[in-house]
Amino acid sequence: MKDPVNSSKKSSAKGGDVSSPSGFFPRWMNINIIAQDVGFFILGLIGASIVGWVIFPAVLYSKHPQPINFNHALHLDSEKVDGIEGETKAEKCLSCHVFRDDGTFAGIPKLEKCTECHDDPESPLGETPQEKAFMTKYVADDKEIPWFVYSKQPDCVYFPHIAHVKMGNIDCTTCHGDFADNEKLPLYVKNRLTGYSMNIWGERISGFYWNKKFSDRMKMDDCARCHTEKGQEQNNACFVCHK
Amino acid sequence: MKKGNDHGKHKYGMVIDIDKCTGCGTCMVACAAENNVSVRADQSDKERTITWMRLYKISNGKEFPHTEVSYFPRPCMHCDHHPPCVSVCVATATKLDFNTGIVSQIYTRCIGCRYCQAACPYGARYFNWWDAFPQDKGMDRYLTPEVSPRMRGVVEKCTFCHHRLMRAKTLAYAEDRRELEEGEYVTACTEACPAQAITFGDLNNPEHEVSKLIKHPFTFRLLERIGTEPKVYYHSSRDWVRKLGDNFLPGEYTPVVNKTWAEEEWSTKPGRDEF
Numbered sequence: 001m002k003d004p005v006n007s008s009k010k011s012s013a014k015g016g017d018v019s020s021p022s023g024f025f026p027r028w029m030n031i032n033i034i035a036q037d038v039g040f041f042i043l044g045l046i047g048a049s050i051v052g053w054v055i056f057p058a059v060l061y062s063k064h065p066q067p068i069n070f071n072h073a074l075h076l077d078s079e080k081v082d083g084i085e086g087e088t089k090a091e092k093c094l095s096c097h098v099f100r101d102d103g104t105f106a107g108i109p110k111l112e113k114c115t116e117c118h119d120d121p122e123s124p125l126g127e128t129p130q131e132k133a134f135m136t137k138y139v140a141d142d143k144e145i146p147w148f149v150y151s152k153q154p155d156c157v158y159f160p161h162i163a164h165v166k167m168g169n170i171d172c173t174t175c176h177g178d179f180a181d182n183e184k185l186p187l188y189v190k191n192r193l194t195g196y197s198m199n200i201w202g203e204r205i206s207g208f209y210w211n212k213k214f215s216d217r218m219k220m221d222d223c224a225r226c227h228t229e230k231g232q233e234q235n236n237a238c239f240v241c242h243k
Numbered sequence: 244m245k246k247g248n249d250h251g252k253h254k255y256g257m258v259i260d261i262d263k264c265t266g267c268g269t270c271m272v273a274c275a276a277e278n279n280v281s282v283r284a285d286q287s288d289k290e291r292t293i294t295w296m297r298l299y300k301i302s303n304g305k306e307f308p309h310t311e312v313s314y315f316p317r318p319c320m321h322c323d324h325h326p327p328c329v330s331v332c333v334a335t336a337t338k339l340d341f342n343t344g345i346v347s348q349i350y351t352r353c354i355g356c357r358y359c360q361a362a363c364p365y366g367a368r369y370f371n372w373w374d375a376f377p378q379d380k381g382m383d384r385y386l387t388p389e390v391s392p393r394m395r396g397v398v399e400k401c402t403f404c405h406h407r408l409m410r411a412k413t414l415a416y417a418e419d420r421r422e423l424e425e426g427e428y429v430t431a432c433t434e435a436c437p438a439q440a441i442t443f444g445d446l447n448n449p450e451h452e453v454s455k456l457i458k459h460p461f462t463f464r465l466l467e468r469i470g471t472e473p474k475v476y477y478h479s480s481r482d483w484v485r486k487l488g489d490n491f492l493p494g495e496y497t498p499v500v501n502k503t504w505a506e507e508e509w510s511t512k513p514g515r516d517e518f
Contacts, residue, residue, distance in 0.1 A: 102410075103417030156351045156391045158409055162416045237340045239347035243391050243406050 057205050061198055064188045067145050068130045068138075072182045082117065089180045090165070093172045105161035108147050115139055148188035150199040151176060151218055158243040168230070177215035254323070254344035255403055256446040256474035257433070258456040259316055261484050263440035266314030270296050273435030274318075276385075277404060279392045281375035293369040295319070295401040296432050303483040313484055316441070318432065319367040319401035320465065320473030321346045327471060328359035328368060328400075336398075344446070344474055345403050353397040360398055364466055365473075368400045403443075404430040425451050446474060460499045463488045 076092050078084040086092045096109045118139060138145050153159060164170045173180075189198035202217030204210065209221075220241070227235045235241075274280065274296040286292050299315040322328075322339075326346050329337050336352035337359060339345075360368040374395045376382045386392060389406040393399050411428040415421065425444055433443040444451035453476075456462060462478045463485050479485055482498045489496075 099417060101417065103413035103415075154351070156349070158389075158406070160409065160413050160416070162413055167416050167421070234342050237342065237347070238338050238349050238352075239340050239343070239345055239402070239405050242347070242349050242351075243389060243409065 053205070060192055060205075061189045062192055064148055064190060066148055066185045066188060068134045069128075069185055071184070072179050074183070076180050088171075089178075090172050092180070094165075097172075099162055099166075103160075103162045108149060111138060111142070111144050114145075148190075148197070150186075150188060150197050152197055153200065153218070154196065156242055158241055173215065175215055175218060251341040251344060252447070253342060254446040254474065255408075255428070255443070256321070256344065256453055256457070256476065257318070257403075257430070258442045258453050258462065258476045258478055260440040260442075261313050261315065261477055261479040262481070263438045264314045264316060264436075265438050265440075266298055266300065266312075267437065268298055269435045269437055270316050270432035270441065271298060273431045274401070277387055277390070277431035278402070279375065279386045279390045280399075281371065281373070281393070283373070291372050293371070293399065295367075295369070295399070301484065301487050311481070311483070313479070313481075315477070315487075316432070317365060317367065317465075318430075318475060319346060319403070320365050320471065320475045321401075321403060323472035323474055327362040327364060331358045331362040333358060343408065345405055345408075346400075347405070348398065348400055348402060350391060350393045350397045350399065355396040355398065357398060363400075364469060364471065368398050370398050371395050404432075407431070461485070465489070 075081050075096075076084060076089075078092070084092055084095045086095065096113055098106050098109075100106055114134075118135070134145075137143065164175075165172065190196070191198060191201065200218050202219070204216075209216075223241060224236050227233065271294060275282070275294070278295060280293050280295055283292065296316060296318045299317060301313050301315055303309070303311045305311070321344060323344065324339075326337075326339055329339055329346065333356060334352055334354045336349045336354070338347050340347055355370070357370055360370060371393050372395070375392045376386065383392075387406070389410065407430065408423075408428045411423050415423055415427070425448070429443045430441075433441040442452050442456060444453040446454050446457065448454060456478060457476050459478065461480050462476050464473045464476055465488050466473075468489055477484075477488060485499075486496045
């Protein structure tokens with residue numbers, strides 16, 4: 001149905017828009033104004049990018065040093081330290097980061113493990129204030145060291161180390177990176193919003209998988225990718241890693 | 244639509260002997276304690292309470308001298324092939340694991356729409372109306388560390404004590420095994436039942452007790468005719484109990500015909516003398 005009133009209005013409005021006094025282009029299409037608009041857009045884009053890629057990540061994460069520094073490189077030297085056995089790095093890791101008898105993984109050793117050697121002030125230890133603090137604050141009081149765990153997963157995740165390390169023959173370094181030559185523990189970087197370590201999400205806030213190294217991050221996608229690459233698709237079922 | 248799970252390695256299931264069940268409720272308590280099921284100050288509001296394992300009281304409805312009462316423990320049935328809750332889940336938060344036959348529930352993925360709750364014909368799913376455990380009351384000390392406590396606004400259900408499967412597997416790996424033996428992985432209710440009415444095992448393994456029990460003519464499942472194929476079986480020698488397993492129209496239920504044959508056949512099997 002044609003509406004005579006509306007159709008006449010439309011045609012008149014259209015005619016008025018097209019004919020501008022200065023010519024074919026409407027007034028706002030001035031080159032100066034366009035340059036100004038584009039300039040503001042680029043400035044805004046740069047500003048937003050700085051906020052998003054530099055300032056926001058800096059604000060998002062808080063950095064914590066570990067309570068005391070632990071020298072992995074020194075402790076993995078089997079000539080200096082008793083009880084470190086094994087040819088490969090992974091076997092040496094297992095000297096302290098042990099599997100319990102029921103197959104569960106003990107993770108970071110308790111103070112008990114440290115005091116096997118560092119049981120009295122006479123035992124070999126450096127002179128740094130942190131090493132003194134280790135003896136006075138923790139060993140003397142028999143208090144556990146409140147380590148920050150870089151790879152602590154959310155509560156809903158079940159990760160059996162034994163299935164990967166023993167049955168799957170995967171090196172510790174594949175996921176954790178190489179700690180064996182570290183003389184100083186890295187800072188623990190914590191996400192202020194989620195409370196999780198940055199080692200879980202990865203250092204790159206973009207979330208893209210640039211480096212092709214699993215040790216960069218420990219997200220669910222990384223677990224699934226490795227399972228798929230190793231032909232273990234059946235382990236991508238939900239109740240294999242979730243609890 | 245028969246696919247997938249037939250090719251799976253394991254199919255964990257349960258046989259509950261109604262005739263042995265005394266209705267003591269130990270399975271409910273063991274389940275709740277094991278799986279960090281939340282409690283509230285007032286547990287009498289049954290529309291809001293959570294019971295992964297629940298006892299239902301049934302009766303044959305006859306007058307006094309002939310009255311019989313029995314109890315139905317009801318965990319999640321872990322339906323096979325295409326569980327109703329899985330096919331409706333919009334967030335893929337619940338899935339049937341083809342390798343174990345366990346229907347999973349991922350709380351961090353659940354969006355709390357409660358569609359699965361509506362779809363479940365057994366009422367086995369529960370919604371968390373509140374955060375499960377108040378942080379400052381010290382109740383978190385009683386939690387099982389292997390089971391993730393649920394948050395407000397998600398649906399939860401029985402997982403066949405899935406963490407116990409993980410634990411058993413971890414132990415097996417430590418002992419250089421890849422396969423579990425019978426009895427290494429059982430649910431908390433199975434372990435707790437004082438009458439030993441619950442048998443748990445791998446239905447795909449002919450050596451396991453459960454795969455023998457499910458072939459017995461007295462064994463039945465709840466609402467068998469709707470095709471959910473539950474992996475929880477019930478066992479009763481009484482016809483009125485078996486009849487309550489489904490919504491039969493008058494005259495529709497056919498009792499186990501050759502009852503004496505069935506009993507004889509059963510009693511001659513080795514190791515089943517107690518029947």
